[in-house]
Amino acid sequence: MYHFLRTHQHIKLKNIEQFKRKLLQWANTFQEVVWLDSNDYHQTYSNFDAILAVDAFSRLQIGVYQGFDALDRYTKATSDWLFGYLSYDLKNDLEDLESSNFDGLNFPDIVFFQPKKIFMFHGDEVSIHYLNEFSSAIENDLKSIRNQSDAVRKKQSKQLEIKSRTPKPSYIQKVKTLQNHINRGDVYEANFCQEFYAKGTLDPLATFYKLQARSAPPFAAYFKNGDHYALSASPERYLKKNGNKVLSQPIKGTSRRSNNAHEDLELRMNLEANIKERSENVMIVDLVRNDLSRIAQKGSVKVDELCEPYTFAQVHHLISTVVAEIKDDFSSIDVIKSTFPMGSMTGAPKISAMKLIDRLEESKRGLYSGAIGYFTPSMDFDFNVVIRSILYNASKSYISFSVGSAITSKSIPEAEYEECLIKAQALKESLEN
Numbered sequence: 001m002y003h004f005l006r007t008h009q010h011i012k013l014k015n016i017e018q019f020k021r022k023l024l025q026w027a028n029t030f031q032e033v034v035w036l037d038s039n040d041y042h043q044t045y046s047n048f049d050a051i052l053a054v055d056a057f058s059r060l061q062i063g064v065y066q067g068f069d070a071l072d073r074y075t076k077a078t079s080d081w082l083f084g085y086l087s088y089d090l091k092n093d094l095e096d097l098e099s100s101n102f103d104g105l106n107f108p109d110i111v112f113f114q115p116k117k118i119f120m121f122h123g124d125e126v127s128i129h130y131l132n133e134f135s136s137a138i139e140n141d142l143k144s145i146r147n148q149s150d151a152v153r154k155k156q157s158k159q160l161e162i163k164s165r166t167p168k169p170s171y172i173q174k175v176k177t178l179q180n181h182i183n184r185g186d187v188y189e190a191n192f193c194q195e196f197y198a199k200g201t202l203d204p205l206a207t208f209y210k211l212q213a214r215s216a217p218p219f220a221a222y223f224k225n226g227d228h229y230a231l232s233a234s235p236e237r238y239l240k241k242n243g244n245k246v247l248s249q250p251i252k253g254t255s256r257r258s259n260n261a262h263e264d265l266e267l268r269m270n271l272e273a274n275i276k277e278r279s280e281n282v283m284i285v286d287l288v289r290n291d292l293s294r295i296a297q298k299g300s301v302k303v304d305e306l307c308e309p310y311t312f313a314q315v316h317h318l319i320s321t322v323v324a325e326i327k328d329d330f331s332s333i334d335v336i337k338s339t340f341p342m343g344s345m346t347g348a349p350k351i352s353a354m355k356l357i358d359r360l361e362e363s364k365r366g367l368y369s370g371a372i373g374y375f376t377p378s379m380d381f382d383f384n385v386v387i388r389s390i391l392y393n394a395s396k397s398y399i400s401f402s403v404g405s406a407i408t409s410k411s412i413p414e415a416e417y418e419e420c421l422i423k424a425q426a427l428k429e430s431l432e433n
Contacts (some may be wrong), residue, residue, distance in 0.1 A: 004080040004114070004377075007135035009128045011142070016124060021209075022148040023052060023119060024222065026141070028205050032056040032113045033224035034083040034372070036384075041218035041312075045240060045247060047382070050121040053083040053374070056113035057131055060084070061225075064092045064099075064109045071110055072333040080377050081129070084112030085223060085230070085386070088341050088369035095351055102165070103364040104197060104398045105391055111225050112375075117141070158200060160399065160431050165362045166194040168417055174360045175413040181356060182409045189283050190347035190356055192416075193404030195363040196424060198431065199397055204229040207390060211430040216313050219384035221372040230367055232389035233426065235312050236319075238342045238371045239335070240382040244326045246292065246335055250284045250344040251385075252406055253277035253307065253318030256422050268316045272309045277318055280406040281307045285320045287343035287350060292324040295338045300325035314426050332379040342385055345369040347406065367391055368402045390427055401427045 013019050020037075027033045037050040060074040067090050075082060087109040089099045117137075118129040130138055166174070171194060178190050208222045208231040215233035223230035237249040255271040258264040271277055285303060292301050305321040326335060347353030368391065373383030391400045403423040405416045 004078065005132045006118075006129045007132055007138070009138055011126050011128070013124055013126060016121070018150050019126070019145070020050065020121075021150040022145050024205060025148040025150070026145045027052055027054045028224065030054045031224070031226050032059065032115070033222065034115075034374070035222040036373070037212070037220040038218045039212065039216040039220055041216065043218055045237075046218075048120045048122055051374070052119040053081065053113075053115035053117070055116040057116045059113040060110060061108045062110045064089055067093050067110045068333055068337055071112065072331065074112065075333065075375055075379060078114050080114050081118060082112045082114055082375040083373075084110070085367055085372045086110060086336070086340065086370050086383070087367050088345070088365040090370070091341050091354055094337060094340065095354070097351070097354055097358065099358060099364045101358065101361060101364040103366060104396070105228075105366055105393050105400055106396065107228050107367050107391070107393070108225075160198040160200045160202070162196050162198045162428060162431060164194065164196050171417055172413045175407055175411065175416055177360060178356060178407045179409060179411065182407070187353045187356060188348050189280060189406050189408050190353040191345050191404050192357065192407050193361055193365065193369070193402045194420060195400055195402045196428070197401075198399045200399060201394070201397055202392060202399060202431065204231060204392060204394075207231055207430055211390065211426060214313060214426040214429055215388060217388065221384060221386075221389075223372055227394040229392040229394065230372060230386065230389055231392070231430075232372060232384065232386055234384040234387050234389060235310070235317060236344065236385040236387060238373075238383045238385045239339055241326075241332055241335060241380050243380070244328070245323065246326060247304075247321060247323045248288050248292070248339065248342070249319055249321050250281070250288055250342065251317045251319050252281035252284050252344055254405070254419055254422065255316040257311075257313075257315060268309050268311060271316050271318060272307065276408065276410045278307050279410075280408060281318045281320055283348050283408075284343045284406075285322060287348045288322045288339070291339040291343065291350075292322065295326055295330040295335055296324035297327055315422060332375065332381055336381075340371075341369060342371070345385065345387070345404075363400075363402065365402065368400075388423065388427065390430065399431065403427075
């Protein structure tokens with residue numbers, strides 16, 4: 001097996017934000033781009049503030065079936081940094097499931113690439129990691145980056161007409177159908193989602209900047225694969241591995257924000273005390289614990305945080321943190337397979353919930369509800385949950401974003417619909433002139 005070597009260089013910056021904007025403008029000229037940014041949101045478990053990977057030296061792009069086996073072979077063949085995504089529909093590679101709903105995006109199910117060039121941000125420092133074969137380009141690239149304009153375009157060329165694929169009356173009826181299944185004991189909880197879409201063109205990078213300005217989330221991602229784009233303002237981590245330790249941080253429980261500080265604090269406190277929202281979170285925590293227990297050392301699965309309130313620009317959320325230590329005979333791909341898709345986007349029991357989701361939702365989820373992230377050369381990894389994200393197929397002029405909520409027996413269908421609109425607000429605003 002060939003071992004890929006990288007040349008490292010470190011630089012200090014006086015104006016980090018300006019350099020980031022210029023770096024992304026430069027990066028956007030490549031066919032493959034992954035930009036992951038914490039937006040300076042305080043996180044206990046992150047390894048860097050932001051990271052950019054561009055320009056594929058090698059790549060994997062494949063459909064659902066035997067996708068994880070192909071990914072396993074690819075990671076072993078490279079033993080290098082890999083960046084990309086896992087689509088929700090990889091569930092069909094793990095279980096006897098299918099996805100036959102409408103798909104306007106037609107993204108591949110797995111895309112990973114081995115970048116020639118990586119930039120990692122830590123405070124006011126950037127560490128640059130180029131494959132040795134391309135290390136002579138570092139200085140010219142830095143010059144090109146500094147010569148980029150850092151101006152951000154604000155407007156789309158044409159106003160987009162955003163449509164809902166599930167009208168409100170149909171959404172209400174589908175939630176009631178789900179509740180009938182819950183009352184019969186088929187499932188305890190199901191994450192039910194709806195798609196909003198538009199036909200037209202957009203400037204992906206300008207739209208990404210607008211979305212980040214409204215949301216400033218800790219797991220933001222800008223992903224480009226040719227004509228396919230994901231502009232993600234995700235607040236949620238799916239799964240992180242560091243050595244033999246893994247952690248998952250499911251989100252369940254949402255409240256709007258208020259401009260009035262007293263009311264905003266009250267909304268946060270009410271969310272923390274809300275029995276329904278807490279029960280949704282606890283059910284998913286139990287599911288995550290069960291998933292991790294299959295690959296964890298005995299007694300190592302623990303809940304570090306349960307239903308902790310976190311505040312973001314648009315919403316308050318309840319987040320739990322589940323940790324475990326992996327048995328020595330399980331690989332990184334095994335860990336992902338044991339927990340994918342993430343329980344916060346399915347429901348419980350997971351397989352029964354996914355079957356109902358496929359039957360009742362109008363659109364194939366694809367990358368939505370999947371994960372964007374990276375593997376390190378030592379096969380550690382970190383992935384977000386692809387929510388609060390705009391997906392764009394430029395060649396088809398198709399723009400899509402989906403939002404959802406957890407449905408339980410206590411759910412009020414109209415309230416769940418309103419929760420979806422709250423989650424959709426920043427996405428809609430980012431697509432408006």
